[in-house]
Amino acid sequence: MSIRAEHEIHTRRRGRNLGIGLMLGGFVILVMALTYVKITTIDFNDLKGGAIQTQESN
Amino acid sequence: MSDVTTTPSGEYEAQLGDYFALLKPRVMQLVVFTALVGMLAAPVSVHPVVAFASILFVAVGAGASGALNMWWDADIDAIMRRTASRPIPSGRVQPSEALAIGVALSGLSVMMLGLAANLLAAGMLLFTILFYAVFYSMWLKRVTPQNIVIGGAAGAFPPVIGWIIATGSFSVEAWLMFALIFMWTPPHFWALALFMRNDYDDAKVPMLTVTHGRPSTRRHILAYTVLLVVLAIGTGFTSIGGPIYLTAAVILNALFLLGAYRIWRRDEVDSEADNFMVERKFFKLSLWYLFLHFGAILAEATLRPYGFGGWS
Structure with a gap:
């Protein structure tokens, strides 16, 4: 028996597995894109300034 | 050659399309539209990636509440002709799978919307999912003939969520869009109940047609349509309205009112x-009615930056 033999379940669930794989891949790309946008659009100087002001006011 | 959608023992195995259904x-x-x-009509612009992700997660949240609704209502879905072919009553998906998908996607969508947009939008999405899956599906639907009236709020929240994604807060304009869908839902579903008449009777769902009779349902359709007409045309004079919206609203509401009057007569x-030709036509018109009202709000918002949309 070949080590590459495909089990029947792989054939039966090919569509499902492929679909879920594509969705997971899309989700990863979306999270990466969101992270990039958040990092490049948030002004961290404002956040830092805010934090310093809060500490000073205490 | 064996059928790839059945197991060796001959049982049907759910495909991706069955889960999507x-x-x-x-x-x-x-919901997406x-x-x-709601998001584009807001006076704050959203980065395209954030906008895409946020609307996607709102859609996933809506889908999750749909899966929970199908899990809970599998018994009555099997009785009604309109819903008998849904994945659970037709045996394509197991109830436990629907429950797991509904809960998992609810959690994922709320969490991701909180990260993509803001916590208020995520909170509203969670509230909407619970409102539809728990308050409407598990309680109201089988208890009161006002099920459609109050439950309609679940379908009316998406433009409010869209507005919050952009602005991070509530506003009168967002609630006007909410009210438009909220007031539209009862006439839309009661018209459906008039011509799908045996379904709700057989499933013992206390629709107005079953509890108060069909003449009363016809009166209710007309009464709600009158209130809807006032609201829809009044919205035309607010900041989300404008000449395009008002023109569309006057035409659509005249047709809708005429349809409701004919049903009443x-x-x-x-x-x-x-x-049930008149009732069927009214139901079809109701779909166009909502789509074109929101399409007109979108047109006003899209043209505003070029100096055409709105009243200013």
């Missing part, structure tokens, strides 16, 4: 004679 794709279309209009003998 659990999410009520047609309802998701309406109204949430998108008819009795069961007239309806039986033409197989």
Whole structure:
């Protein structure tokens, strides 16, 4: 028996597995894109300034 | 050659399309469109990637509540002709799978919307999912003939969520869009109940047609339509309205009011004679009614930066 033999379940669930794989891949790309946008659009100087002001006011 | 959708023991094995059908794709279309209009009508612009991700997670949340609704309502879905072919009553998906998908996607969508947009939008999405899956599906639907009236709020929240995604806060304009869908839902579903008449009777769902009779339902359709007409045309004079919206609203509301009046004038003998033609036409018109109202709000918002949309 070949080590590459495909089990029947792989054939039966090919569509499902492929679909879920594509969705997971899309989700990863979306999270990466969101992270990039958040990092490049948030002004961290404002956040830092805010934090310093809060500490000073205490 | 063996059928790839059946197991060796001959049982049907759910395909991706069966799981997708659990999410009520047609309802998701309406949710995506109204949430998108709510977001674009807001006076704050959203980065395209954030906008895309946010609307996607709102759609996933809506789908999750649809899966939970199908899990809970599998018994009555099996009785009603309109819903008998849904994934659970037709045996394509197991109830436990629907529950797991509904809960998992609810959590994922709320969490991701909180990260993509803001916590208020995520909170509203969670509230909407619970409102539809728990308050409407598990309680109201089988208890009161006002099920459609109060439950309609669940379908009316998406434009509010869209607005919050952009602005991070509530506003009168967002609640006007909410009210438009909220007031539209009862006439839309009562018209459906008039011509799908045996379904709700057989499933013992206390629709107005079952509890108060069909003449009363016809009166209710007309009364709610009158209130809806006032609201829809009044919205035309607010900041989300404008000449395009007002023109569309006047035409659509005149047609809708005429349809409701015709339904009110008819009795069961007239309806039986033409197989509920007027009621069916009114139901079809109601779909266009909502789509075109929100399309007009979108047109006003899109043209505003170029100096054409709105009243200014």
